[in-house]
Amino acid sequence: xxLTLDEQRLIAEYRRLTPAGRDDLLAYASTLLRQAGGExxxxxxxxxxxxxxxxxxxxxxxxxxxx
Numbered sequence: 001x002x003l004t005l006d007e008q009r010l011i012a013e014y015r016r017l018t019p020a021g022r023d024d025l026l027a028y029a030s031t032l033l034r035q036a037g038g039e040x041x042x043x044x045x046x047x048x049x050x051x052x053x054x055x056x057x058x059x060x061x062x063x064x065x066x067x
Contacts (some may be wrong), residue, residue: 003011017025
C-alpha cells in the first residue's frame with residue numbers, strides 16, 4: 001500500500017503517543033463522529049444482513065441420519 005508523506009507522518013506521530021494519548025485521541029475522534037451525525041454504527045454499506053426467520057438446519061442439535 002502506497003501512503004502519502006502526510007499519511008506516513010500521521011502514522012509515525014500516532015506510534016509515538018502514550019497509551020493515555022491514544023485513548024484521548026480515540027475519545028476525541030468518537031466525539032467528532034457523534035457531532036457529525038454518525039451515531040448509527042450499523043450503517044456500514046459493505047455488510048450483508050441475514051433474515052432472522054431463515055432456518056439453519058445445520059445449527060440444530062438433532063443428529064442427521066443418512067442411509
